[in-house]
Amino acid sequence: MASRIPQSFIDEVRSKVNIVDVIGQYTPLAKKGRQWNGSCPFHEDKHPSLFVEENKQVFNCFSCGRSGSVFSFIMEKEGLSYPEAILFLAESVDMPIDSSISATATHPVDATTQAIYQLHNDAQRLYQHTLLNTTSGEAALQYLHDKRHLTDDIIKTFGIGFVPDDNLLLSYAQNQNLAPALLSASELFLTNSSGEQRDRFAGRIVWPIKTERGQVVGFSGRALDKDNSIKYMNSPESPFFTKGRILYNFDRAKNIIRQTGTAMIFEGFMDVISADMADQKVGVATMGTALTSDHVHQLAKVAKRILLVYDGDDAGQTAARRSIELITNNAKSLEIGVVHLPDNLDPDEVRIKLGLPQLAQSLTQNIQTPIEFLVDDAKRDKNLSNQAQYLQFLKEVMIILNRATPVEQDLQLTRISKEFGTSKEALQAQLTQTLQQKSNQPQAQSQRLTTRDDFYGEPPQDNYYDQLYEANPQFKNTVSKVELAERALIMAMIKDPQVMRRVKSTAGFAFVHSDYQLLMMLAEVYQRDHIGSFDIAKFMDFLQKPELNQKIMAIDRLFGDLEVKDEAVSDYLRLIINDAPQMSRIDELQRQINVAKQQHDDTKLVQLTTELINIKKQQQ
CATH class of the missing domain: 3.90.580.10 (Zinc finger, CHC2-type domain)
Known part of the structure; x- marks a missing residue:
């Protein structure tokens, strides 16, 4: 613990x-x-x-x-x-x-995984050294300088490297006496039919892919040879590299995202780097795959707003539509924006062709709301001078505006009216008609709502917590009188060491239920190291047992705010020591009486009933 x-x-x-x-x-x-x-x-x-x-x-x-x-x-x-x-x-x-x-x-990993991690770190350093300091990397470095307009400082910042064709990493690994099986598991090498291994990314410029904590777990490589049919190559999926969970540059950007509240999602690594050069250091990119719910959850921990910066082509626009839906469904509190780039260029192209100032302006000022983006996207591939296609466009728009605020509905209807000459009144009438049709659809479902659903709909502000406790059957009528006394007593013992000492010194005392006996022992240990007022959060951290934490919360719910009084402690002790055995005997007698009734054993029934009556008289 x-x-x-x-x-x-x-x-x-x-x-x-x-x-x-x-x-x-x-x-x-x-x-x-x-x-x-x-x-x-x-x-x-x-x-x-x-x-x-x-x-x-x-x-x-x-x-x-x-x-x-x-x-x-x-x-x-x-x-x-x-x-x-x-x-x-x-x-x-x-x-x-x-x-x-x-x-x-640091989470402990097995020796094989640790060796694989170390090999990836070593590979990144070797690849970058090759790019910046050897003749083998000269052509790649010239390409990055001249074609991609990258400085050496940017190359170093993002760990970009080059993999030569001479099996540099394989030679290094063999000199380190790394086993062939480990090399194969690292996914940094390819193996031919004869079992011979070679560097997977040979002849490629590589970008290291890191976990949230900065551990290199893979690479993305671009072929330097323009005749290579496979232009881009990523590390394959493995136990330590999952594309659907990793975001490029998240390790560098996460703290700035947390400070600014904004994250930008790009399609490519060079787009992230271009944005960084334009002083927008909150960019991440997916690993050549669509945005996933895992990606969204990672970003939702540190961001309040996500800006989608996708290419202007059909694939990019489709990705933006899908991402809006995914983010909305998985993180409703996140604000979403869509960055519109000039001339349907991607961010890296904007930087190279139009310059960093233009890119910076686009990323910070050319931001659409999701509704505005979706309305514009509905125009794509339509001849809006054709009446049928224009009416289809309006039909799609009305469905989109069904999710918009009244203000944004008004703004978009005004914009469409000015652009196409349709009266705003007619557009408003069509939107109203669409909303009415939508509202009629769930009517049958609403008629199936239960009283419990209605309760959740409009809860009283002050005692909603209490009512929810009562409304859940697992918390209602499941705790006996004796167990309630045990809960009250253990809370008093945890909060007050003097009560702990008093109970421990009471002859013949023991909790009826083993969980409370265990809590008593753990609370005694906790009190030795934690002097001062009781802190339930610290106590639960000390326990680190979900089942006991759940029980502590239930106890605190009923007795946490009550003042510890001597007379109350006396009552709890009396009930547990004296009444518990009697109550246990009552339960047993009741069980035996039921058996006697089923067996029609009148003599036994009279005997048991008499004993039951006498015990209840003693209680009274």
Whole structure:
């Protein structure tokens, strides 16, 4: 349970992050009375059942039961260990991290994977040295200088290199006595039918691909020979390199994205580099594949706005449409913009042909809203002087405007009216007709809503948390009187070491349920190292057991804010020590009475019923 990371560092991270801000990057949160409420990001949650308590810095989902602190949220959401989650959050607030702490938090990998990582790092250094400092790289360097207008500083910044045809990396690996099987697993080499290996990217300029933390895990190579039929080549998919999860340049851009709130998504690596040269250092690119939900979730952690900067051709526009839908469905809180570049050029072409000032202006000023982009895109491949095609265009536009705000509807209708001469009144009438048709479609579905759906629709502000607790059957009428006393007592023991000592010294005491006995032992250990007022978030981090965290949240929900009183503790002890055995005997008698009734054993039935009555009289 204890981490090797200094407690002072952990406490500083905890003080600098707010659980509402962190969870709000994964799912929109709204204030509901004293808590923040939203859809749980761990499962499909149609009725928001996640609650975040800002004053205690904890979260709890009433549907799936996940509970914990900001660290445990990140651990589960990102698949990180406790030390890794601490480092992840420290990086998010730009805290300086000592190398010893970073080493502690690094996720351990097996020896083979570590060797593969090291080989990739070595390969990147060899390739860049070859490009900048050897005769083998002269032609490639001249191409980057003359054709791509890149300086040596930019080449060094982005780690660009060149792979010669002399199997440089293979010779290096063999000199390091690396096993052929490891070389094959690294995907840095190709093997022919005779089993001979050679450098995969021979004859190519290469861009290193890194993880979010800067580990090189692959390369993208461009053939220097113009006659090569395969112009571009990427590292293949592997256990350590997945295109759908990696964003080019995210390791360099993430902190600037977090500071500015904006990320730009490009189609190509050179587009990212061109934007960087235009002082727009928030660019990332997908790995020759479409944007994925994993990409969106990564960006949503650090960005509030995403600008799509895609090529002006059909493929680029199709990618932009798809990306708008994907981002909308996976991160509703993200603002989306679409950058319109002049003359249907890509960003790298704008830089080379029109200059950096023009590129900088386009990236910062030529930004369309998704609605504006989609309306313009609806014009593509249509002859709008043809009545049939114009009417089809209007039909598509009305569907698009169904998702727009009233203001943007008005702006777009005004623009279409001026451009094509159709009266705005007629356009407005068609939009109204489309909206009415749309509203009639879900009518049958709305009639199927239950009382529970209606409850979620308009919850009372002050006691919504309480009502949701009661509305979920897993939390209602499932806890016995004895277990309620155990929950109240364990909370008093955790909050107050004096109560802990009193209970521990009570002769004959033991919790009926083993979970509370375990919590008592863990709380006693926790109190030795944590002097001062009780902090539920710190206690849950200490536990690091999801099932116990869930139980602690349920206990805190009922008893966390109650004052610890001596008389209440006495009542809890009496109920657990004296009443629990009687209640257990009552349950057993009731079971035996039911059996006697089924067997028509009247003598046994009278005996058992008499004992049951006597016990209940004693209780009264």
